[in-house]
Amino acid sequence: MGIKLKFNNIQKHFFGVTALDGVSFEIEEKHTVGLIGENGAGKSTLMNILGGVLLPDGGNMSLDGDAYLPSNPRDAAQRGVAFIHQELNLFTNLSIAENIYINSFPSLKKTPLIDKKKMNDSLKSLLKSLDLNYSPSTTVENLAPGERQLVEIAKALHSDAFLIIFDEPTTSLTARETEKLFTILDQLRSEGRTIIYISHILGEVKRITDDVIVLRDGKVTGNSETGLIEIPEMINQMVGRESDNLFPERSAKPKDSPILEVKSLSQPGIVGNVDFSVHEGEVLGVFGLMGSGRTEMARMLFGVDTYRSGSISIDGTPLPRNSPQSSIERGMAFVTENRREEGLLMNVAITENIGLVSLPDYCRNLVKWVDAKRMNEEAGIIGDSLKLKASDIRRQPAMSLSGGNQQKVVIGKWLMTKPRLLIMDEPTRGIDVGAKYEVYSIMDRLAADNSGILFISSEVEELIGIADRIVVMSQGEVVKVFEKKDFDVTALMAAAFREAVA
Amino acid sequence: MKDRNWQRFILKNTTFILFVLLFLIFGILAPRFLSFKNLEIILSNSSYIGIIAVGMTFVLLTGGIDLSVGSTMYLSAVSSGTLIAAGWPIAPTIAVSLLIGIAMGYVNALIITRLKIVPFLATLVTMTVGRGMGLFVTKSVQVDFPDSITLMSTVKVFGFIPLQIFIFGLVVILAMVFLRLTKSGRQLYAVGNDPLAAERAGIQTRPLITSTYVISGFFAALGGFISITQIGRVSAGFGSGDEFDAIAAAVLGGASLMGGVGSVFPGTVLGTVMIQMIQAGLVYTAVDIYLHPIVMSLIIFFAVLLDSVRTGQLKKMERRTIMKITS
């Protein structure tokens, strides 16, 4: 088999940060290659160069044996390279079909008009194969994040590219969708396409790739056949040290006194009769399939969305409806699942982002003078404790961080409020193993300090690893609450599918 | 279920329903208002600003703005006036004046896409310079147009459609087809929604943005010409302030200044015609002229309020239902 793609000494610097420092490796044709590395290791940057989004500062590439240097995404597409970005790249005001066909609309019998029927018909089976049960003419605005990610995938599958890049495609997908995606990847491979697959979930990488490339600080630190390398070794190559524990030991046991009590919360069509409580020192996991209503429930709890009936109380006192501000005053914190749109002020400095929620705590006197110095210091400390990888956190905008580090900023801004109850919606999505461990440790520390944590996740393993109890939701209702002793992957999955629950 | 569909229908068409209601209310207050002739007059008086507003919609869709349309109208009208006075035949004169519109649009586009100057400033510049150049030509003296031009406003296409309404209709249909059914049209929405993502998706944003300003300039010149056929005279203030009317019509029709949202039909057309209709209604019902703008702005405010309530309600209705519908 020939060489599909060759990187030779690729360099890329941003504002003094070295993102790629002489990256060289080759990818064999028809292989599926895993690309792994810590947050900020340079994976997305390398792919952006490959996809024509960025130009390298030095080095060269060759594709199919010819020199290759795309100056924009169109060039890349013409050379048969398709790219599913880490950040969703969809037009929310257009339909699914239009997003997929955005650059290749079929025309109606030699007129300049679009053949809508053809376009929509041709996609029906594709969407079905992805379990995306929407008409192709549905506007993307109406889709949940996970569903949007499926559209991105559909977009790449639909192109006839022979080199397809997946940059963390499963971050918004649950187990079932991920399985689906893997079947599709298999199919692509059998069609003879070459795939680059970036993920922080090393199990996935181990399972589906032929080769693994490891990046650390912009350099290649590992390059081997997947069969010849085990996960601990991958981690070793990624972080430069051994690590056997994926989850920290829980340092304290939950108390009996409840912090959050939710009683028959309902909103017609969305959630119904949700009852549960989070206790002091407890990590309460929430599991469910995509679209099971976990996010919506969390948003109601925090006061972002309205609900029709039921009660939410913190420390025994009911919470006013629909006011994130008073939720925060009562000690709640909320890491949303959508960091780009709801988590960060993208072009604002990192410290400002971290300080945003706790601003009132750094204000003096009547005019609410902000003590910027003190705030920046504290934000810096939080940043350090999260091992945030940035060159100058007072000036650098959040936008310039790697995906995982952005997530850390979001978590950081809530940690700064020293929350009593922290709601985390898919907080480990897109962050590397090391950072995940840190997030779990943070949860543990908070719990040990008597805070409560509501931890929404689609990864059963991490819930089992860190939660004290797990609530399983399906179709907007709480199906079952599992005690720690009953934790079991199959039982949890079964509950999520509502099998044998009755 | 039926109920819900009705609700949805009403919500989707509130602006149109309000339009019809207003028409009826004015009709009750002044029965002559309900005539076919009146409708024709309203449409005919909407056409020139409507055409400009259609062009403006294109620009707004990409998140831009075109303040120069009023000056473009003036400059191109002044040129055609000068050419006619110099003895040019009508057809090439019209062609030249439209070309001037295209040229102004192209200059806007160059300043915006090549020099990377924000649309507001870029078109503010062409607005002042354009007006200055027009004044340079006329020395502020009004330009009168011969009957051969003004008689065009009485031409009926197919024997019953007034020329200006016909052209307006044509512009609307073409624009609608372009925006809804062509590749460039859909890509325009994409660019307005997220320019960075559009770039990444491989869309050629620069020619697209250029085209919107060219279209806007062209329609400004065309609208200006339609206006001349109706009023026969171009004085130094011709077109000034029309940029705001055009933007207002488009925004009333639902276009967003942030880009990505808006439609030519019903949106902008309804916005334009609605303003014209209220204006006519106020004259029909003989409201004290000091109160005209007051009543007009209250009605527009109400229309926009209704629209935002409706959008909120629609969003709520279209929220996905997660729970299984039991029973």
Next chain:
Amino acid sequence: GSDKADDGITIAFCFQDLETEFWVAGHSAITNTLEAQGIKVIEKNANEDANRQLEQVKDVIVQGVDGVIIIPQDGESAVTIAKECNSAGVPIGVFNRPPADKSADALVVVANNEAIAEQAVEYIAQEAMKLGRKVTPAIMVGDLGDPNAVGRRKGFYNVIDKYPDLWTGAPIEIPTKWDSNTALANLQSAMQANPDIDFLFTSSDFLYPVIKSVLAPLGKWQKIGDDSHILLAGLDGDKTACSLQKDGYVDATGVQDVYAEAQMLLDAMLAAIEKGEKTPNEWLYDDGFALTQANMGEREMDMWGCKILAGE
């Protein structure tokens, strides 16, 4: 503030805009007369902004002009600007719109909008009486923020109120905002809503092309004497009005004599500069007149528009 190096006289001419023929005529009357006498003219256009005009006048004072002539946006701002000139010791002439009061010293030429409108409308009233039936009057009102428009509307109403029995009802008011397109739309609506309108007064002559384009398709653009003729009167006295009146479409035109006004003002101004007066104070009156079908013979050449027409 005259620190000028050369001996020539410099006069600043600050006008508020040149959007209609009337203002263009006023502008050329003043500049041509001045330049013919070898006087240097600095021109400033305030684009209908009283404040900008104040700023421009201050700017020309800085330049050490010998005199300032303004066409103010309105009477009140004229007072303020005149005071500015008084304190700088520069003679000021105010053209066409009189200062609201006499607290500042200025050379003022006044045309009385209200009176002129009244004269024109009075003629129509007399004509209407001859018809032996009631007449339905309508007025095209200018921009309500412009004092000229308001004065003309008042003059119109003075006559309407004087002959209450002559009219079928209250006049129909048609807003124009001094904008042709608005005027077109509203006149069309008004004619549709009140097909029996048979007397139309336009607050400015510049709207005649619009009036024609609305009335013609209705068959109402007819010469005097025709049964469907609508009594027409306007105000300004421009070229179009003159030719329409000659052709027998327009019954009467309120005229302010822009040339005579310019001459009066300039004479007074130059005399003051000659004498070294810094704050001359004198009011000169132009009562205007109405050029009607009845007095066309004698007074035609007193209307500036007719002079322009004849000159072409």
Next chain:
Amino acid sequence: MSKVDQLNTGRVGNVKILGRKILLSEFFVLYLTVFYLLVLFPFIPRVFSPYNIKNVLSNTWPLLVIAIGQTFVLITAGIDLSQTSVMALSSIFGAVIMTSEADPALLSKSPLWGIMLSDKGGLFAGTSAALPVGLLVMMAIGIMIGLINGFSVAKLRMPPFIVTLVSQMFFAAVAIWLSKSENIRHLPESFSRLGRGNFGPIPIALIIAVIIAVSAHLLMSRTLYGRRLYATGINPRAARISGVPTTKIIIAAYALSGFCAAVGGILYSARLEQGRPTLGNTLLLDIIGANVIGGISLAGGKGKVLWTVFGVVFFIFLSNTLNLLNLKFFVIDIVKGLVILLAAILDVVRSQLALRYSGGKV
């Protein structure tokens, strides 16, 4: 850059560094204005005469105050087109309260006649309370209109452009209707002093403008409100979830804009010594233009008071010099447009350089 490097690059390098510093400086628009004036100086030496400087500055203050109000709204990604009618309406109300005589021939048709206005003047005619009450009412009107705008935008979720366009139409018409198109004169001397008087050697208008500019600057850059204002402008959804009361922030921004417009209206009315129903109706593009030239983004989240100040100064000097140059009126438009274009181009070059060099520093 190390010391040795600096020595080696020598004078050429120093000039380059200075050039770069100027280009990258926040004061760029100010430097640009100064440069522009220096270029013009040989042609119009009067530009630096004390009278002219005084004149230019006196034109600056009111516009500055109004433009700063606009800045608040622009930062929220909104726009306030109603500022001009705030000026007009507050001008009329202030005059109605303060005027010492009203001519029945002119004003008896006003809806306020007999209620707030008679031939003896306004409600507080001639009393010492006239000035303070008049000023308070004027500012209250500005704030009130701002609150209505803000409420419609933030609470009723209506688009800012159309909301403020409608309120511009509405309140401008109300001002004209209430005064039946007439200007109202005979305002107290103490009021006119605000526009043209001095406090010692310093014009009162300057003091007012500086107080407002400095407070606005501090408010935006140092206080909780300011931080939250930017956050709201950049990403309202993220801000709301982070506990920023975005609704209140936006409403306050519009109220501030209305307030500033009213203060501008006070200064302009005082200068013209009259209540004018059409005050400021042509000022809108200057207000927004000065902001945009200063670098404030219409897309929200970006801007500083200092930038607005420079933008206003640039605009005022531009029209002042064009006046002094004695160009034909139609040439003025052309030149004005081209100078703005040039300034805008330089600003683009500048921000691109800034992007490039900010990397060098870290």
